[in-house]
Amino acid sequence: MHRGLKPLLAVAGVALVAGCAAPSEPQVTFYSHGRSVEVAPAQYCDPTGENCTTSPDAVGDLRVPERAPLQISVPGKVAETPWQVVFLYRGANGEELDGRSPVFAPDERHAYTLQLPPDGTRLEHVEVQQFSAVLTEGVDGGVDFGIGGSWVLNVQQQ
Template identity: 40%
Template sequence: MLTGCALPRHYPEVTFHANGKTIRVEPAVYCDIEGNNCAERTKPAQLKVPAGKVVQISVDGQLADGLWEAVFLYKKANGEQTTTGTGLLGKGENFTYTLALPDKGDQLQGIEVHEAAAAVLDTGQPLLRGYWAVEVTN
């Protein structure tokens, strides 16, 4: 359960759909708009995604109006682990994303959706406001 006195009572949710199952996920970590006063949830959601299957990701309006990205970890058929992502999405234009791995033999292992805060790091990258985590089983 998320707690924190400075945070809203309603946390944005992200919907993941794969292999005929849909789950709605609350953030694993969620902070105020400046990236402070963070609340955490310890257990990631789980979703079964067999190799070669796609995952539909849908964010609520609050995330879609800002900046968000999906980052995913997968194992290639040769056993090599790879992490990649979508790049920044949102600005009121992107409510959904279809995650399809490059090859049918690739096995998805995990997904995180990141929301950017109003603050920017010294590197110029947006500060992470929150993230939604899904552990993938096959």
């Protein structure tokens, strides 16, 4: 091989490897009582709601004691868009209930502490939802934003 081509091929190989490295998808961190878990998105789309990847197995597991808070931390890539937290929990009588946080405006916050409502005893399932720029007609005549990203946590009991 010609001596002048070796450095050129080496540089081209490095550029090729660097060019193929896809940007990593943002991870959400869930924390409770000294333990945390980072969760990859179960679904993640570009801002237009296109080019989605899904990973149904991307579900975190974390033990959260009864009536205990759950802290959620989202990276800048999530916080720069509207997002919210939806959750399922058990009421004092064992009934399955659901709830949701307010929708957080872009760059409003990077963290949220989920405290169950007074009627709740046990958190069971949590999902962080990142809204996309896709609008659809709402059931009540308004508009709904599409979900562009979703991070899922199953809560383990003691």
